[in-house]
Amino acid sequence: MRKPASIQRIKPGLPAVVVTAALMLTVTACSPAGNASPSDPSGSPATAGTGVPALEANPAAVELLPASIKASKVLRVAIPTNEPPTQFYREGTQEMTGTNPDVARLIGEALGVKVEIQVANFDSIIPGLAANRYDMTVSSMTPTTKRMEVLDFVDYMQIGTAIAVPKGNPGGIKDQHALCGRKVGLLTGSYQLTVDVPGYDKECAAAGKEGIQRSEFQDTRQAISALTSGRLDTVLADSPILNYAATQNPQIEVAATYEFAPVGVGVPKESGLVKSVSKALDAVIRSGSYAKVLGKYGLESSAITDARVNFAQ
Template sequence: MNIPPVARRARFALPAVVASAALLLSATACSPAGSASASNPSAGSASDTSVPTLAVNQAAADLLPASIKSSKVLRVAIPTNEPPTQFYREGTQEMTGTNPDVARLIGDALGVKVDIQVTNFDSIIPGLAANRYDMTVSSMTPTTKRMEVLDFVDYMQIGNAIAVPKGNPAGIKDEHALCGKKVGLLTGSYQLTVNVPDYDKECTAAGKETIQRNEFQDTRQAISALTSGRLDTVLADSPILNFAATQNQQIEVAATYEFAPVSVGVPKESGLLKSVSAALSAVIKSDAYTKVLTKYGLEKSAITDARVNFAQ
């Protein structure tokens, strides 16, 4: 499903990037209201060990830069434990979820091994700049700012969600009700760096207090703060909060909105854009892509066009 360019989002030329990387990390998903919403992951997703595979797409593999053709390895940065988009398979240190599985499909199409390297979200762009990683599949929104240093190829769509304590004691119905509230946010996220500044402007214009920002390295920490009464709400990616609400009876999702594509990111100087774009075009047309999204209850997050550098 193609998404119109309604949402506002954006992502580096490698030279002066490390100093400014933190400013570029406006984070994850989201776009226009009324787009398809992500359903809850199936109860068996965490225990399902099957990983769909894909045949090599030789045309895409031929476009790989010489360094990757030689190593036959793609180092892929993926954030910390955030089911269903990425999480450790129970009892192991093996990452599963939509992002690791999509990364593996890209590797299949390119005929290379995928080496998943887990890191905090706000460390991904500095890590790409320092050549610790070749690529990221991290639900990253392609913003114009990030595009100063990274190239992007869309691979699925997700949205924003607002989680509240069960019963919604603060009466938060949507993003316009966040003024003056204690809101949990992922460090470096799109919600923190793009959404909240916009919401604060609305609050100020209405003569209300701005949002009380509380940053966390992962959404689980934010949800723990929410259930302990330290927060009024958590604002994060819809798949993560929708899943969390199915696992934790103390919280519920008050609103889900602003769906838009998220993208694979590669450094501009890496020479990977053409090969990754060709690989993703093959991936999203495959049954394996549908199986991966369905496995985690995100079949409505499917897209049909692997757009290149389409800023949100």
């Protein structure tokens, strides 16, 4: 979600398969992201109905699995919700779909284990991993130095940050340098809130300007509602989510998209999972299944070629 040069911007058009997520925003509106929901038991070896291409188990990755996972043959994966196209409920079901659940399922296939999706608020995921409620997270989480104190990360996709504004951009916000004194909506626990905005505030102070007025939300739907009702000037969040939201909501537009960089699968340091997950992701990224999953949601340009381990952004 942060830097490397020569990375293409995410394509604005999304395939029809994702359009059903527009209804999902209204369906899930009565169910906050943090509400407990039934686990999604889909995964390796049975991914029927999930739309995830089949992928053979990678023997080297399987061999590196911790004994507990080898015995249970289950990988508990924490993922937020209400954020199409990265994660959302399939219409009329409690089954999670989107790039993050599908990548998690590909990792499960490569490891020869069943993936159980556990829905959680983003800011509760790291504490949940520490408490052994989950084995892994695939949640568009940016590897930062602070997060790497407790988690190991393996890169799996690249995304950017986007700035959403009311249609017509009445506030004239063209980039992140125009946020001083503005009312900005941010997702709780996000990279934008914890890393970007503190940096922007320093720039504002250095220029003798008022700092950013922050408002936190558990999901982007809530933040966009505040934006369209006039309570916010802008929303700052992951680019796939805001780009998609702008295609579904005629009241908003994306004013800027910037700072693309990889996000990573997170596993607790003491779990011993990082070696097997790294080997599995190497196999996933080299497979045709990886490109098919990203293409399914219009995120082909989010593909990476190297599953780097613990590369802080």
